[in-house]
Amino acid sequence: MQDFTGKTAIITGAAGGIGRATARLLAENGASVVVADLQDSVEDTAALIRDAGGHARAVVTDCATDAGAKAFVAAALEETGRIDILFANAGITGGLLPRLDTPSEDFMEVMRINLLGPWVAIREALPQMKAGGAIICTASVAGLRAGAGPIPYSASKAGVINLVQSLAMALSGRGIRINGVAPGLIETPMTAPLYDAARAKGREGKIGQLNPLRRGGQPEEVAEAVLWLASDAASYVQGQVLSVDGGLSAQLPFTPKWSS
Numbered sequence: 001m002q003d004f005t006g007k008t009a010i011i012t013g014a015a016g017g018i019g020r021a022t023a024r025l026l027a028e029n030g031a032s033v034v035v036a037d038l039q040d041s042v043e044d045t046a047a048l049i050r051d052a053g054g055h056a057r058a059v060v061t062d063c064a065t066d067a068g069a070k071a072f073v074a075a076a077l078e079e080t081g082r083i084d085i086l087f088a089n090a091g092i093t094g095g096l097l098p099r100l101d102t103p104s105e106d107f108m109e110v111m112r113i114n115l116l117g118p119w120v121a122i123r124e125a126l127p128q129m130k131a132g133g134a135i136i137c138t139a140s141v142a143g144l145r146a147g148a149g150p151i152p153y154s155a156s157k158a159g160v161i162n163l164v165q166s167l168a169m170a171l172s173g174r175g176i177r178i179n180g181v182a183p184g185l186i187e188t189p190m191t192a193p194l195y196d197a198a199r200a201k202g203r204e205g206k207i208g209q210l211n212p213l214r215r216g217g218q219p220e221e222v223a224e225a226v227l228w229l230a231s232d233a234a235s236y237v238q239g240q241v242l243s244v245d246g247g248l249s250a251q252l253p254f255t256p257k258w259s260s
């Protein structure tokens with residue numbers, strides 16, 4: 001594992017799930033972290049890190065607003081005077097079912113949080129980042145192809161993938177890397193309704209059966225990928241989106257009879 005001592009990381013959407021797991025892992029590996037979220041429970045994330053001997057500050061804000069992004073950037077600068085890593089991770093599904101009648105305002109709210117959110121975070125943090133800095137955005141396998149999420153959510157995550165690619169080009173020559181992770185099904189507060197429903201029906205064993213590893217993932221497994229992308233070990237990786245999905249996005253939807 002890389003040593004992040006002396007580095008400062010901002011993590012959005014860190015009240016739980018992938019954001020909290022990543023903040024904890026970065027802090028365990030020496031980073032000072034600023035964790036931001038709409039929910040007050042982001043304070044618990046910071047407290048967990050401090051209790052474990054790490055350095056963390058929480059910012060309760062809407063991360064998809066200019067004011068919110070300015071607030072977490074200011075907090076990082078107040079704490080350590082630098083920003084080395086930005087993990088733009090906050091997101092919502094806007095409902096788990098595919099619908100053909102989604103009202104415009106609901107569609108745009110998903111776009112605002114999932115796509116504008118990373119943009120404002122990056123725009124505000126970039127002027128404070130130096131060569132060697134790393135930005136990671138949370139996309140989703142739902143942004144790669146259809147069938148893994150609701151329509152506005154999938155479209156917003158496809159946008160995140162292109163945001164990563166477009167910014168990689170725009171950052172040419174600056175020594176700042178930008179990449180993304182595309183999680184598959186991960187057990188977090190976002191997917192809790194699905195997990196709860198499966199458990200209630202005694203069908204927990206069915207979760208994740210569509211992917212070759214045949215299980216759902218844990219937030220820590222995504223956090224490990226984020227840390228690698230943030231680290232010098234990924235020093236020549238730019239503009240890529242790494243799927244962390246048990247192999248879901250590697251396959252076509254045929255049942256491989258030979259492997260059952």
Ligand SMILES: NC(=O)c1ccc[n+]([C@@H]2O[C@H](COP(=O)([O-])OP(=O)(O)OC[C@H]3O[C@@H](n4cnc5c(N)ncnc54)[C@H](O)[C@@H]3O)[C@@H](O)[C@H]2O)c1
Nearest residue numbers: 013015017018037038062063090091140183185186188190
């Ligand atoms: N869990 C999965 O299966 C899965 C799969 C693919 C992608 N993702 C993505 O991973 C990211 C993290 O999700 P998670 O699964 O850990 O679920 P989560 O619900 O625990 O995390 C999302 C966090 O974002 C916060 N948030 C939402 N809107 C916000 C806003 N405007 N400002 C600040 N914070 C806001 C929420 O309060 C929440 O804490 C999301 O972008 C999600 O789309 C999750």
